[in-house]
Amino acid sequence: MSCSLKLTNISYKINDEYLFENINFHLKHKDKIAIIGPNGVGKTTLLKIISGLKKAESGEIEIFHEKIVTEKDFERARKKIGFLFQNPDDQLILPNVKDDIAFGLFNLGFVKNTIQQKVENMINKLQINHLSNKITFKLSGGEKKLVALAGILVCEPDILLLDEPSAGLDNKSMERIGEIIKELDKTVLIVSHNLEFVKQITSKIYHLTQSGLHEVKNLK
Numbered sequence: 525m526s527c528s529l530k531l532t533n534i535s536y537k538i539n540d541e542y543l544f545e546n547i548n549f550h551l552k553h554k555d556k557i558a559i560i561g562p563n564g565v566g567k568t569t570l571l572k573i574i575s576g577l578k579k580a581e582s583g584e585i586e587i588f589h590e591k592i593v594t595e596k597d598f599e600r601a602r603k604k605i606g607f608l609f610q611n612p613d614d615q616l617i618l619p620n621v622k623d624d625i626a627f628g629l630f631n632l633g634f635v636k637n638t639i640q641q642k643v644e645n646m647i648n649k650l651q652i653n654h655l656s657n658k659i660t661f662k663l664s665g666g667e668k669k670l671v672a673l674a675g676i677l678v679c680e681p682d683i684l685l686l687d688e689p690s691a692g693l694d695n696k697s698m699e700r701i702g703e704i705i706k707e708l709d710k711t712v713l714i715v716s717h718n719l720e721f722v723k724q725i726t727s728k729i730y731h732l733t734q735s736g737l738h739e740v741k742n743l744k
């Protein structure tokens with residue numbers, strides 16, 4: 525089986541108490557799944573563990589069939605992962621919107637002309653032309669979310685970890701983003717409180733509890 529991401533018995537503790545225990549799941553190539561659950565249950569923590577920003581208490585992570593153990597392994601794996609943070613203020617770095625969207629491409633070593641072309645294409649795709657010459661830090665919450673998402677998508681990562689991608693978006697933006705994510709030929713893991721939104725996009729939805737991930741069945 526072609527597997528993009530596999531978690532085996534992942535557990536995480538805060539102050540000697542388990543936040544969650546024995547998380548097991550795998551994402552096949554180009555699978556799109558969602559994780560839902562109440563505030564504070566550990567959804568963001570799980571995404572951070574997958575991307576190496578937090579360390580699990582125990583368990584095993586495999587990305588594209590490679591065991592990810594050391595910081596070096598995570599560094600390599602992170603090049604294949606695009607992580608949209610819950611709070612776009614944690615993601616946006618540069619004061620100009622276009623420069624911010626281009627930042628990841630610069631880091632990946634693309635040449636200037638290619639970067640400009642890719643950034644323009646992404647701005648058109650997300651229909652955020654009206655934001656492209658604005659000051660990043662003065663944007664509204666929803667606008668920041670769109671710009672942060674543009675900066676992730678433009679790098680075309682193999683695995684997308686999207687933490688609350690629809691939060692703060694108006695219906696029109698939410699619909700557009702939903703369609704874009706749905707059309708992506710990538711592996712996508714979405715954390716969300718918006719069940720209606722993820723139902724349109726994902727093939728499976730899991731509920732995170734302290735005792736693990738449980739598939740939500742009979743979604744209509």
Ligand SMILES: Nc1ncnc2c1ncn2[C@@H]1O[C@H](COP(=O)(O)OP(=O)(O)OP(=O)(O)O)[C@@H](O)[C@H]1O
Pocket residue numbers: 538543561562563564565566567568569570610
């Ligand atoms: N650095 C930290 N130190 C101590 N506790 C933390 C830290 N970061 C997160 N937590 C705690 O871990 C728990 C899980 O947080 P997390 O952000 O993963 O939850 P979540 O399921 O994503 O919640 P939400 O739906 O509200 O975004 C929370 O109780 C939070 O207070």
